[in-house]
Amino acid sequence: MKTTSTLSRIMLSLLLTCGVVSAQSALAADQTVRVGIMSGEDEDVWRTVAANAAKHGLTVKVTTFSDYTQPNEALAQHDLDANSFQHKPYLDAQIAARHYEIVPVGYTYVQPIGLYSRKVKSVAALPQNATIGVPNDPSNEGRALLLLQANGLFKLRPDVGLLPTARDIADNPKHIQIKELDAGIVGRAIGDVDAAVVNTDWAIKAGIKIPQERIAQEKVPGNPYRNFIAVNAKDAKAPWVKTLVESYQQTNVASTILTVYHGATLPAWEGVPQQ
Numbered sequence: 001m002k003t004t005s006t007l008s009r010i011m012l013s014l015l016l017t018c019g020v021v022s023a024q025s026a027l028a029a030d031q032t033v034r035v036g037i038m039s040g041e042d043e044d045v046w047r048t049v050a051a052n053a054a055k056h057g058l059t060v061k062v063t064t065f066s067d068y069t070q071p072n073e074a075l076a077q078h079d080l081d082a083n084s085f086q087h088k089p090y091l092d093a094q095i096a097a098r099h100y101e102i103v104p105v106g107y108t109y110v111q112p113i114g115l116y117s118r119k120v121k122s123v124a125a126l127p128q129n130a131t132i133g134v135p136n137d138p139s140n141e142g143r144a145l146l147l148l149q150a151n152g153l154f155k156l157r158p159d160v161g162l163l164p165t166a167r168d169i170a171d172n173p174k175h176i177q178i179k180e181l182d183a184g185i186v187g188r189a190i191g192d193v194d195a196a197v198v199n200t201d202w203a204i205k206a207g208i209k210i211p212q213e214r215i216a217q218e219k220v221p222g223n224p225y226r227n228f229i230a231v232n233a234k235d236a237k238a239p240w241v242k243t244l245v246e247s248y249q250q251t252n253v254a255s256t257i258l259t260v261y262h263g264a265t266l267p268a269w270e271g272v273p274q275q
């Protein structure tokens with residue numbers, strides 16, 4: 001009798017445990033995550049990601065933005081569960097300025113920033129006192145200035161790191177003039193300057209011809225500007241995060257990236273073949 005009673009209790013415990021597991025599985029299957037991205041080509045990329053995630057019971061609801069400063073604020077305010085639009089130097093600058101507790105959880109792609117011109121065909125052809133437009137946010141301006149330095153247009157002060165400004169130009173033999181503009185405007189101003197450093201997504205939106213109008217580009221190997229999916233630090237180990245990242249880091253997503261960005265943007269997660 002005692003044995004039967006013990007077995008009954010064990011069976012009841014197992015049934016209750018299975019019920020809890022089943023309930024948790026059902027909850028996971030019904031979960032929706034809100035992801036903030038920049039409007040444009042990324043919407044096509046995330047349609048592929050969402051289809052992948054749906055196969056694993058995760059619904060991805062995308063919110064689009066046109067201003068780089070908004071997705072991190074929305075994430076910090078818990079209006080989003082994740083965002084996907086930025087690289088580490090940009091996030092670091094945002095954290096320093098606004099004290100966000102946001103962390104990267106999985107790489108997406110890299111967009112090598114380029115120098116474009118409709119007035120000259122090469123960097124060497126840029127004239128004395130040439131005006132070059134650059135994005136005015138700290139990380140992208142620094143990135144632009146490092147590109148110009150790498151192409152011999154001037155030298156920056158030593159040890160400026162990844163966030164130099166125009167004030168850090170130490171040796172400027174061609175007297176290059178730096179014109180700081182909003183990242184979304186600099187590409188459209190290409191006809192008003194001798195050249196402009198433009199992020200790939202904004203270059204496409206501005207109708208710049210890639211690669212025909214590109215006279216210089218960042219090197220991809222060792223590039224610190226790989227974009228990633230980011231979440232609030234407290235969510236970094238949540239089960240849905242792993243599902244979301246794995247849904248992004250798939251071959252069909254890599255193909256979509258290469259197609260919609262016309263080869264100007266490259267998948268950047270570990271193990272993905274580079275073009």
